[in-house]
Amino acid sequence: MAKMTSAAAARIQSATCKSNGGMTPKGTFGARAQAAAAKNGK
Numbered sequence: 001m002a003k004m005t006s007a008a009a010a011r012i013q014s015a016t017c018k019s020n021g022g023m024t025p026k027g028t029f030g031a032r033a034q035a036a037a038a039k040n041g042k
Helices: 006-019 031-038
Strands: none
Touching: 006 031
């Protein structure tokens, strides 16, 4: 399985943010993607 990159996480988080009125709520896929990218150090 491919590791989450910061670029991919940014795209996911952007879409999450747009659909939640400018927020990235805790526990959403966008938030989890960003945490995974940080953990992977990419």
